[in-house]
Amino acid sequence: MTLALETIKTNKYYSQTIKSIKSLVNVINVPITALPLREQIEIILDWANHFESKTVCVANVHMLMEAHNQPAFATVLRNADMVTPDGMPLVWIMKLMGAYWQDRVAGMDILLSLCQLAPQRNTSLFFLGSTTETLEKMKEEISDKFPDLQIAGKESLPFRPLTEEEDRAIIQKINSSGAGVVLVSLGCPKQEYWIDQHKGKIHAVMIGLGGAFPVFAGIHKRAPFWMRNLGLEWLYRLIQEPRRLWYRYLTTIPPFLFLALVQLIMSRLSIWQRTANLWSQFVNKTATNKV
Numbered sequence: 001m002t003l004a005l006e007t008i009k010t011n012k013y014y015s016q017t018i019k020s021i022k023s024l025v026n027v028i029n030v031p032i033t034a035l036p037l038r039e040q041i042e043i044i045l046d047w048a049n050h051f052e053s054k055t056v057c058v059a060n061v062h063m064l065m066e067a068h069n070q071p072a073f074a075t076v077l078r079n080a081d082m083v084t085p086d087g088m089p090l091v092w093i094m095k096l097m098g099a100y101w102q103d104r105v106a107g108m109d110i111l112l113s114l115c116q117l118a119p120q121r122n123t124s125l126f127f128l129g130s131t132t133e134t135l136e137k138m139k140e141e142i143s144d145k146f147p148d149l150q151i152a153g154k155e156s157l158p159f160r161p162l163t164e165e166e167d168r169a170i171i172q173k174i175n176s177s178g179a180g181v182v183l184v185s186l187g188c189p190k191q192e193y194w195i196d197q198h199k200g201k202i203h204a205v206m207i208g209l210g211g212a213f214p215v216f217a218g219i220h221k222r223a224p225f226w227m228r229n230l231g232l233e234w235l236y237r238l239i240q241e242p243r244r245l246w247y248r249y250l251t252t253i254p255p256f257l258f259l260a261l262v263q264l265i266m267s268r269l270s271i272w273q274r275t276a277n278l279w280s281q282f283v284n285k286t287a288t289n290k291v
Contacts, residue, residue, distance in 0.1 A: 025094045025102075028259045030067050030074065032059060032090060033082045034099040040084055041113045047081075047205045048123045048180030055080045055195045056207040058107040060087035061234075065252040066189050068259065073189050076196045084110070088231030093260050097267060107212040108222060114181060115146040124150035126179035126204070128170075129186045130213040132156045137217035152179035157186065171201050182206045185213040211237075 024031040033040060047054045057063070057080045067074040077083055084105035085091050094102045118125060127135055135154045142149055153173060162170065174182055182204045184191045191208035198206065214220045222228075223236035234253070238245050 023099075025097050025099050027085075027090055027093050027097075028064055028068055028256070028263060030059065030064050030077050031083060032085050032094060033105075034094060034102055036101060036103050037105045037109060037113070040082065040105050041110065041117065043082065044110075044114070044181065044205050044207070045117065045121050045123060048118075049121055051180060051203040052205065053200050053203055054082070054205045055199050056082045056084065056205060057192050057195075058084050058086045058105070058110065058208055058210065059090060061089055061256045062248060062252050063188050063192070064090070065256055068255075070189070073192070076189070076192050079196060079199075080192075088228070088233075089256065089260070092231070093264070096264055104228070106228075107209040108215055110207065111183065111209060111212045111216055114183075115142060115149050118181065119146070119148040119150065121180075122150075123180040124152035124178055126152045126174050126177055126182045127154040127213070128174070128182055128184045129155075129157055129191065134185075134213050134217045134219060137219065138213060141216060141218065152177035171198065174202050174204065179204050183213075184208050185210060 023034045025034045026032070035043075044054075044056065057077055059077070063077070063086075067077050085094060085102065086104070086106045088104060091102050091104050114123075114125060127138060135156055139151065139154065142151065155170065155173065157170075182195075182202060184195055184206055186194055186208070188208070188210055191210065195206035195208055211220065215222050220240065223233040227233055227236050234245075234249060238249060
């Protein structure tokens with residue numbers, strides 16, 4: 001986590017971050033932000049310091065397949081201000097598509113980076129979702145490992161849809177807390193729909209972190225670094241929760257690999273076609289000049 005421990009420079013802001021974030025790579029028709037972890041964290045903190053209402057989606061294979069199967073959800077991802085490559089398969093595809101520098105920007109790494117760096121920018125965090133037990137354990141972990149971090153608030157939400165009155169109360173509570181970042185753990189795709197629906201209403205950066213909360217709280221264990229680096233974190237999680245995850249992985253990983261392979265092949269064919277066209281134009285122009 002050396003990237004998470006580096007001090008972020010504060011003399012760059014909106015114009016540069018907006019210019020940088022235009023660097024995108026489409027992975028099965030979803031635009032993924034093609035920037036290293038450190039730069040994506042810097043952009044998030046820049047937004048947070050100015051209380052910009054922004055949405056960040058942390059994408060893995062499951063999320064991209066949800067978007068492939070549900071057009072409404074695909075629109076949510078395309079409307080997001082940042083979509084980070086959480087899963088290693090996304091990182092590998094982005095590298096093959098030309099983003100050779102890309103590293104993994106996982107939910108847990110985002111959470112740890114923000115806990116480490118937010119105090120340096122006087123930015124406070126609001127934790128939304130998960131269970132009361134998980135939020136309390138997270139608070140204990142933060143007090144122990146990140147004593148300087150400002151917690152603007154924490155709130156567990158019911159599994160049922162909120163009433164309009166309850167929703168207004170949550171919005172008011174977050175905005176009045178002074179939080180620059182709201183970390184949302186409701187599960188995919190519920191959390192992404194939630195942050196999309198609250199863009200412009202909540203004056204903070206909203207990030208969907210899914211399963212990062214229970215891992216941070218110590219309820220679930222994170223895969224060892226070597227497994228994460230080899231793209232085997234899914235296997236580690238499957239061993240921990242086989243009943244819940246076996247069907248999801250069976251119905252998402254194989255079709256994703258197929259779609260990604262088709263995209264890579266079409267991309268290569270397109271490059272070859274453009275190269276052939278340029279060569280043909282060059283040959284024709286040379287022949288015309290000789291005549």
